[in-house]
Amino acid sequence: MSAAVLGFVGVGVMGEGMCSNLLHKSGCPVHVADLNAEAVARLAAQGAVASSLEGLRQSVHTVFLSLPSIDQVEAVCLGTGGLIVEGGSIRTVVDMSTSDVPRTRALAAKLAERGVNFLDAPVARSREAARNGTLLITVGGDAALFEAVAPQLRCMGSDVLHCGGVGAGQVVKIMNNMVLLSTVHALAEAMAIAEAAGVDKALLANVLRLGSADSFALRLTGEKYLARDDFPEKLFPTAYALKDLKLALGLAHASGIRPTVAEAAADLLGQAADQGYAMSYYPVVYRLIRPSPQA
Incomplete structure (x- = not known):
């Protein structure tokens, strides 16, 4: 597994455990952003880099999102101050939220126009599974991109399945x-x-x-x-x-x-x-x- 710099946005009930497993198992630096400073601090104490959306867009190649809905996913990616900007470093977005399917596919198309790859990779099972790295992760997107990102997804899930094109995981x-x-x-x-x-x-x-x-x-x-x-x-x-x-x-x-x-x-x-x-x-x-x- 390469030592690429990874990003993680959204370290709530599920995301904190997921991010912790990614940090400890991937062998990669993980930069974290969230509105909850306490959750970010807990991960920073484990070795993550506390950051912001601005910091992530200039320093990471692949970013994982664990957010409440497609509204937040769209805003974090393409809203004012969002992750995807001209000249930024992000090349792959992996949305691990549970999101609206048509809007997920539309977002993937908009990101592709900007040269950014996209996978939808929502998670199932419990908060305990998120902590233990035993989530079920269902993934939609390009098969080759899935294979490239799968080692990192397997840090968070014991069952990681490619389900088809963009939106199929959702x-x-x-x-x-x-x-x-x-x-x-x-x-x-x-x-x-x-x-x-x-x-x-x-x-x-x-x-x-x-x-x-x-x-x-x-x-x-x-x-x-x-x-x-x-x-x-x-x-x-x-x-x-x-x-x-x-x-x-x-x-x-x-x-x-x-x-x-x-x-x-x-x-x-x-x-x-x-x-x-x-x-x-x-x-x-x-x-x-x-x-x-x-x-």
Whole structure:
């Protein structure tokens, strides 16, 4: 692996662990920029170089982005004070955010006009997986470019898969989240029904794990959070889950498909956000399903 200088923008809940693994495993200097100075300082204490967008555009060749949505990705790349400027050093942008597919493809085209390569490489699995370097990373873009960047992606993920042209990585990730969020919706309903019928929801979760209803969603979300009625902030919040489902619905509707299961899950997430749960861990939808104490 070459000692090329790398950049990383966005070191939040997922990005901090991802950047740490890139720093320790790639053998390359990593320059970091984020609005959260404390997160940047923690990475600098591990050997990263604290920087800014201006600093990155003059010093790094490949930059990885882990941002909330395509809005931030577009602004960081091409907005005022953004990364891509004439005479800058950046030649490859790797967007590891979960982003809108048509806008991702449009951004890739704009960057290509400026001589900059682009991969979409969104990540799946948990914050713990980000810390452990065991993420699933689904990648869209030129196959040769994927092969060039794959060693760095494998610093952050145990499963790194090329899914096709630009945008294909986003499609696969969005479908992954659509299935996960719809499954958790079903789990929340099952636990609310069981509890209302006099069966402990933690017992239900344990039994489901032993049968054909077992799943990653059950083991991660059902047992640890739904069964305990515990939905902390700073995990994958309702607002982010709703954003991802809306991306899935957009793809479906553009294809003339009506995804009724995903639509129901999105509606419930929207209700949860409206009721003050926007920043709570998204399985909090359980609280909207269960009978009220007065029922």
